[in-house]
Every structure is written in structure tokens, then in C-alpha cells.
Amino acid sequence: MFLKKVMVAGAFIMLGNTAMAGCGISSGNVNVLANDFPAIQAVTDAVKACAGNGVTVETNLTKDHKDIMVAALTANPAKYTSVITSNSTLVTLMNDGLVRSLDDLVAKHGAALNPSQMVTVDGKIMAVAFSANAQHLFSRTDVLKKAGISSIPATYEDVLAAAKAIKSAGLMDYPVALNTAPGWNLGEEFVNMYMGTGADFFKPGTAEVAINNAHGVATLNMLKSLVAYSNPDYLTYDSNATQAEWEAGNLALATLWGTRGAPILDDEGSSEAVTSSTVLSSAPTWGNNARPASTLWWDGISISANISDEDAEATFVAMMNGISSDVIKANQEKAVWLGKGYTPTSASAGVSATAAGGAAPYPMLPFMGTLHMAVGNEMSDFLQGSESAEQALTDIEAAYTASATEKGFLK
């Protein structure tokens, strides 16, 4: 039986290599919904190569994928056969039972995958991860050197000291940036920083929030100290804004997404002086804790529940083509790939170092997203100085409790 599976899988790999168009599928529909960044574009371009011979391939890459995925997959048949998910979006889809288990498909077509790529919940494979991502530190060594700092900051206390040195040397007024736009981005900064304390977000085994404590206060205070060195407009900063500021040479220290590494380091949109002195390093630790203050994310493939088995199989095979080692080899710098054929590059140094430093993955809890939004919406008053850290935490707790009750997580 096992031998047979291996032979079938082997046969598909052979087919995939010899017949370029077709990828070994003869019929079925493939329709992929995903976020929009270079690594995913590389994957979906390879998936599109499977079109033809009775196979249709469509893709929809949009940063608003999270907003439409639940409605699109609830329909029967689902509008998309596959969504490229991450830690948090997979949970949202699983909460409503919208993605199918991949055990059979992986057994049949997944021989080329690393075992670590499997995302299993309760023993069932629910997604196949293909790349890793995390927010980590970006530093400008030339500016640091001018301010008399020779090493890359390893802790947020060092970041603050370096920012102070840069400011007092008159090099930059606002050397620091984080993705601090209220909502999801600001929520993520809190989650990352709180992760660095090693404390839990919820009372174990329950949906009751547990951030209203000394760790929460310290987290808020650390974020406030950092934004004191940010441009006064920081409450409008999302990933695109911080990347643009970095490329314009206005920043010296920033916590940005790993996937922004490649676009920042390439020769477009920035000057030689900025790109040549930009160094990507691990997310800093803080408060004498060992764990980097960041969350590890993966991007992975999921297959919709409400589609025919034929389409599911066609989609899975096409997606395997999208994350094959050939694709990885041709796009080394675009992501930290988890599949075979990847050799780390300078653009991935930050994510690798953050993972190696022991950062924790973003919690795959059904109510994490609700807390994330409550934090992101209730925190800006504190950062602007109009309320105390304790009040902000009480507000977050109250907002979360009301929302989680509505979602049925709390009674």
C-alpha cells in the first residue's frame, strides 16, 4: 500500500517535471484567493502554469482577502477552491468549518513536502505551510555609527538608547517606526511586545482574557517609549507607510515585517546609501526576557470544504506545483521558504534569527482575533497620553469581553 502511494506520488512528480503545462491534472477548477505580496505572486504564477487541458486556473490576490474569505467559502460550491492562509486566518476559516482536512491529498501528492510544513490540528492536516514571516528589527548601520553605536540593538532598551543617541546627535528627530495605525496593525505591535514577556493572553483553557496585569502595563509603557521617537503622525502608519519612510531614508530603527525585507533591499524606490546600510536582525527582546518580542507567522495552503473532490485534488496538485522546489529556487530572496530547495539570503536573516531566538508562533486560538481587534482599537488613547496604562487595559478587557460574548466565546 505504502509502496503504491510512493509510486503514484513519484509518477506525479515525473509528470510535473516532464509536461510543463498540465502539472499532471487533466480536469478541474482551481481558484485561489490570497494576500498580495511578492512571495505569494511567485507561488500563484507557478500555479497558473497548470492551466490548459481542461483545467481552469484563476487567482485573486488582494490585501483585503481576509474580508471576503468567509463569505466566499461559505457559499456552496465555494467561490474559491483554495485560500492561502496564515496562523490567524486558518483559525477563522476552521471556526466555521470552511476548510477540509488534507490528509488524503498529502498522502497522495505531498511526497515532496517537509514534515515540518504540515499544520495539524487534532491530528488532521489542515494546511501546508510554505513560508515563514515575522516582524523584526531593521537598522541603518551608517546612522548608528554616526551616533556612536557600533552594534545592532539586541533589546528594546538598546533600541531606545540608540534612538536617544541618534536624536541628541541631531541626525534624526524621529528615528523609530513601528506599524502603529490603529486597528489590526497596532494590535499586532501589542501582541508582539506582550509575547516578549512570555505571559499568556488568556487564562489557560478558557476564553477569559488575562492581559490586565503588570506584563500588560510594562508592554504598553514600552510601546509608548518607542513611539516617543516616532514621527507625530505615527497613528497613521501601516506597513506601506513605514516601508516608504524607510526607503526615503527617514528612519534608522524600525520593526517591520520580514516580507518587506526584499522590497526594501532591492534597487527600486530607495537610494544606495539606504539599502547598503540596512541590516535585518532578530526582533529585540526586552525586560530581561529571553524570548524575542515578535510572533512567528506562516503562510500556507488550505483547500475549501465546499467543493467537489475533483476540484480539491486539482487545486492541491496545482498548489504543490506553486510551492515546488523549482519555484523556491527561482525566488530565494522573496521569502523564508519552508520547503526543500531553500538557501537563506540576506533578506531573510531577520526572520531566521527571530525564529532561532525562540520567538513563539502567533496563538492559533479561536478568540485571539477578537482580542487582537479590541487591543488595536482601544490602545491609541494611551499612546496619545490621554489615559493611564491601567485604564487602557481595563478598556481592552471590557471591549474584548463584550465582543467575545457576542461571538459566543464567553457567557
Add this chain to the structure above:
Amino acid sequence: MKNRTFFWFILPSLVTMVLFIALPIGSVVIQSLHIEHSAVLKEVKSCGPFGCKNQVQIDVEATAALKEEKPLGQFTGFGTYKNRNHLALNELTKAWGTSSTWEHYFSKVYNLPFYRALAFTLTYTFVVTPLVLLLGFCIALGVNSLPKWIKGPTIFVSLLPMIVTPLIGSLILFWMIDAKGIFGASLQWIFEDPNLSLKASSTLTWIMLIVYGVWHSAPFAFIVFYAGLQTVPTETIEAAMIDGASRWERTRYVILPHLVPLIVFISLIQLMDNFRVFEPIVGFSAQASATSLSWIIYNDLTGSEGSFFGSAGATSVLTILGVAVLLIPVLIRTWRDFSRKVV
């Protein structure tokens, strides 16, 4: 008109109104009275590229059975309306009990998301509406007294702010008021303050949104008033001139009374529109300083981690009630005018 004829005459619009107005509102009301089923949770082992952990997950099958039984969710009555994210009745009572001064009390109320949004929504509505009326009227008077050959181009240019899509218009202004944009940089130069940022201060953000609102809506008032000005009877104006009325007196005692129905009309539309203020908040990324009721609904519906239909429904119903309260004075006036004409 006979009752029977009237019925057939009105039927198509009645059906459309029931289908597209009454039924959706009814469904929103029903939705707002429900919350999702209690999630059946179970602890399972989940593994990924970064290791394994025992974590709580939703028991999809058990939850699906609950949903199958009652697709609307659990009935909670006005629970969602009363909770902290909406009317926050408990929090209000508590704040009342623990506050020594009015100022203290209001700062506590302002800390609640619904009242914060309401504060901005009402301020916006009551500042923008009169300013739009005033500015629109002034532009209309100005354009009306221009020589004929220049009127067409002037009207076209004056209408531009209304033609631009609100979201695009606010995004364009957003970049202009950036510290490096033309307005932002000019303001820094005028006030000799290199740290002045319109986006960073709550007060300045409110002013900016209000200025944007006036800029965007004034052309609407202008074009309506301009049309109205064409109907002012020249005989009356001439008579007033012969009586020695100055330009100001003619405007005050002849033109304005003639335009009262239009003022009522524009106020009605503007009160409704401004109470629903939404696009500029998104365009200006202003949610840290200013939120509106519509923005809360949007935020509930597009929350990337699943939507809060009950919350969105409750806020929608409260918005409808708010619009109704705002419009009552104007509607009473219209009704009086109407009854007077009939009698």
C-alpha cells in the same frame, strides 16, 4: 383620485419600498437581537512549522449542530444594545456613581466607543450643515452676479469637489496635509513650528475633517440655491429696488424668504448625509482621533477575524433612530406647510 386608482398607482413604489427598505431594516433589527451560539470548545494538539502546542479550538461539528437548529443564533433581546460597546448602560451608571464632577463624568463617557463616535458624529453634523448652507448660498449669490460668459466655467469648477469620489478626495487632501505635503509644509512655515502635524492632534484632525466635509458638500447646496435664484421673480426685486432697498436688504427680505423651501430641503439631505459621515475617516486614517457611527458599523463588518453582525445591526438601528430624531423638527415643519396648503 379614487382610492382604488391611487392604490394601483402607488403599488409599484410600495412594493419596491417594502422589498428594499422595510425588509432589510426588519432583518437588521432581528439580527441585532441575536448573538452567536455558545462556542463548543475542546482542547486539541495543534502543530505547525514552529512546533506543537495544546490549544483550545472550536468543536466545529457540535457548533454546526447548534447552528443547524437555530440559524439566527441565541436570542439576547437588547443585550447587545446595552453592552459596553454600544449604549453601555452599566458603565454609565457606574461612572455616574464614581464621578465627583461633570467633567470627570464626561471624560468617562467619552472613553466609551459608542459615545465617542456619537460626539464626533453630532459635532460634524451640526458644524458642517450650517456652514454648507451658508457657503453654498454665498457661492450661488456670487456666481449669479457674474457676467454670462464666465458663468459656465465657474459653475463647472465650483462643482468639482462634489464630483470627486469622497474617498479619493479625502485621500488627496490627506497627502496634501501631510507634514511634507503642500498644506502641511505651508502651515509649518506660517506658524514657524517644524513639529506641527495636522494628523497627530485630535483637535486638528476634527477641524480637518469638518473643513473637508464643507468643501465636499458646499457645491451641492450651491447648485440647489443657484437653481432657486433663477426663479426669484424679477418684478419683486425691481419693486424692492424702486423702494430703495439696498443689495443686503433685497437678499434678506426678498431672496431668502423665497428660498426657504430649498433651505429646508438642503438641511434635510445634509443632516442625513452628515450623520452618516464615513469616507473621510477612512481616507484620512483618522480613526485614532475621530470615529463615527458608520465607521463603527464598517469596523464590525470588516473585522478581519470574522464579522460581528449583531453589533453592526445594533449600531445600524441606533443610527436609524438618530437620523429620525434629527429629522423630526424638519419633518414637522414640512408637514405643517403641507397641511396649510391643503386647507
